[in-house]
Amino acid sequence: MKLLRLVPIVGLLFLAGCSGTNPLIEFKDRVSNAYSVLTEAKVSREAVVLARTTFDAAEVTATNYLRLQRCTPMNRPVCREAKYTQPIEVWILKGRDARNRLTLFMKQHPNELGPKGVYDALVEATRGIRSIVGDQ
Amino acid sequence: MENILRSILNLLVEITPVVKEAGIVAKIIQTLVDITPVVIKEAKDLAPLIKQAVSVLKGNTVTDEQLAQLDALEAQIDAEFDSAVAKAEEDDKAG
Numbered sequence: 001m002k003l004l005r006l007v008p009i010v011g012l013l014f015l016a017g018c019s020g021t022n023p024l025i026e027f028k029d030r031v032s033n034a035y036s037v038l039t040e041a042k043v044s045r046e047a048v049v050l051a052r053t054t055f056d057a058a059e060v061t062a063t064n065y066l067r068l069q070r071c072t073p074m075n076r077p078v079c080r081e082a083k084y085t086q087p088i089e090v091w092i093l094k095g096r097d098a099r100n101r102l103t104l105f106m107k108q109h110p111n112e113l114g115p116k117g118v119y120d121a122l123v124e125a126t127r128g129i130r131s132i133v134g135d136q
Numbered sequence: 137m138e139n140i141l142r143s144i145l146n147l148l149v150e151i152t153p154v155v156k157e158a159g160i161v162a163k164i165i166q167t168l169v170d171i172t173p174v175v176i177k178e179a180k181d182l183a184p185l186i187k188q189a190v191s192v193l194k195g196n197t198v199t200d201e202q203l204a205q206l207d208a209l210e211a212q213i214d215a216e217f218d219s220a221v222a223k224a225e226e227d228d229k230a231g
Contacts, residue, residue: 045198046192046197046198049188049192049198049202049203049206050189050192050193052206052210053185053188053189053192053206054189056185056206056209056210056213057182057185057186059213059214059217060178060181060182060185060213060216061178061182062217063181063213063216063217063220064174064177064178064181064220066217066220066221066223066224067220067223067224068174070224070227070228070231077143077144078144078167078170078171078174080224082224082227082228082231085221085224085225085228088221089221092217092221096214099210103207106203
């Protein structure tokens, strides 16, 4: 039985010798590439642009929210709560940092996929902003 | 913000038919006057971003020209936010 298991491997090695390429090495490379795609988790240029656009839209909404009059008992509900100014600013700065890092990466590596960790940070910041201004 | 606007509109739809008092009608109209510029501004501000997102979702390849436009738009959005947050902080301190 053990001998039978070796047959395909030997066959591949034989074919490799005939064609000038080594299918075992090719296969190993393919597995290695697939593994690195899974573990390094990259995102496409289009996904990055969408994440940037979504964050930008949240920043616009946050800007319009901050431009409202501060809430008083007389002007509710079209007003802004002073307690949200700082949290909004924190999320915007975090999001901008991630967005600018992704943008720079894409400029420096135009044909590569973007880093997933930074992408996730951008998505998280967008959610953070939306959780404040979206619920008001 | 969207929730506020949705709640106000729902409330108006419900109470408008039963409201007879002139003072309340005036207040409703004033609320509508207050929210209209906010809604229009938000829609105008978001229009170029929505256009960009739709283009990407349609499966179009992102061109270098579109990226340059997005860079310029982001610089503008950042500057607008910085100005708004500075004013809000000043207002909060005066508070």
